[in-house]
Amino acid sequence: MSLDHTWFTEIAQGHAMSLELSEKIHEEQSPFQKIEIYETKTFGRLMTLDGLTMLTSRDNFLYHEMMAHPVLYSHPNPKDVAIVGGGDCGTLKEVLKHDTVNSVTQIELDERVTRVAEEFFPELCEKNDDSRATLLFEDAINWMHQAGADSLDVIILDTTDPVGQAKRLFAEPFYSDCLNVLREGGIVIAQSESPLMDLDLIVDIRSEMSKAGYAEIQTIQFPVVTYPSGWWTATMARKGQKFGDFREQMARHKSFATQYYNADIHRACSALPQFMREAF
């Protein structure tokens, strides 16, 4: 059967994910990309960037929680955090739930993504004026290159796919700058695409991180229903130390609510399918 213009469709490698639309409620061309907002029939609101799914109201919790909580509970005491990209502010909101965190600097290239999110996804942006948060709108490559050595505990690379300009965010020179900015024991986490569709890319990211000199690399997996294949990964790399156990008791008795993440999920998400283990 065919899908007509009442559906949004994202095609990737002979596979497509579509959402049925009620209406388009916003469209603009920012200096960097086309931003569109739709009301969908069953997934709430949808934001797309240049025609690719950025998030929906209904399932963004999967991605945002898993970009924030596993890395933060894997660090013994994360105080200073940077988010690269993350313009919709969903990851920022999750990071700010952590009492240990003193500062979060978000470096997003396109201010319009954040302004549009503030308007159409207010539930993700309600902590944007938290005194611990600084929102910068500039190129993260330059920012990271100039940032002070040993000044951050956690860096979250909440980026778009590694195409065009964003490719530089998935390569050894940038990971080396992150390494320099991290304190001993600090952790960088990068969204690293789909296990089934992009295995070569995950292997690549891990290899670029290795070349940059991290002590250990760990890929985690989780569902994101509206991303290609519905199955996603993030890859963490630690400076100077191996990953020990995570702060399980803190995670088990956390003071804030989550929809996907909990301590059992934390323990589970680093279990890798056999084909991934063999590829690594």
Added chain:
Amino acid sequence: MSLDHTWFTEIAQGHAMSLELSEKIHEEQSPFQKIEIYETKTFGRLMTLDGLTMLTSRDNFLYHEMMAHPVLYSHPNPKDVAIVGGGDCGTLKEVLKHDTVNSVTQIELDERVTRVAEEFFPELCEKNDDSRATLLFEDAINWMHQAGADSLDVIILDTTDPVGQAKRLFAEPFYSDCLNVLREGGIVIAQSESPLMDLDLIVDIRSEMSKAGYAEIQTIQFPVVTYPSGWWTATMARKGQKFGDFREQMARHKSFATQYYNADIHRACSALPQFMREAF
């Protein structure tokens, strides 16, 4: 953008999954349903039943391994197994990898599904003539009602969605018959749909199993890229005993190859997202 007739599309609740097609290579109307086989661009062959995805060459390992190995390694010594449905024989093939298993009886309503699978998915059917396997083509409700008490260790409900006739396979009377047929400590596992799309249904299945009198119920989660939402569950229920630890050392040193399953995945798959835990 629109998808035309060169794509197969399955729509569920305002969400759609599509695969790009090369050609349709088979189509027939069996006494029970329309069976179609396509060659896809990137997922190998696709079988659909009445227009719904049954399996693809590329990702069926996710489903078949997770319907077979967690339940079999959760049982201390599974000897006699039944599969309800499972006409494509992918689950059967996985079950027969286990040396402990003496007999597998598969009760599939539609013989044509199996015959078509033998022709177009020969890699799934290569063990169909194993001397331990018996393939029956009849109604599983009657079969289970008449089967001997205390005669099976594991029952795998590898069924279609709970609509039409298949609804009876997701209800207390059938689960009670399964309970009667299981030996003490025996386990039934049912495919139980998508966490995000069908949470009420999973809650229902668990409740029907509870009413039937099982000692403990456990839902596991895993990706199946070509099923609605790309995220799937199965629900296990045990007769007379709680789930203890699984046979981890056996799973860790198993003599056969898998693509998704391994002992770490086994431990991880029963970790439930917070929203599921709260719903249960």
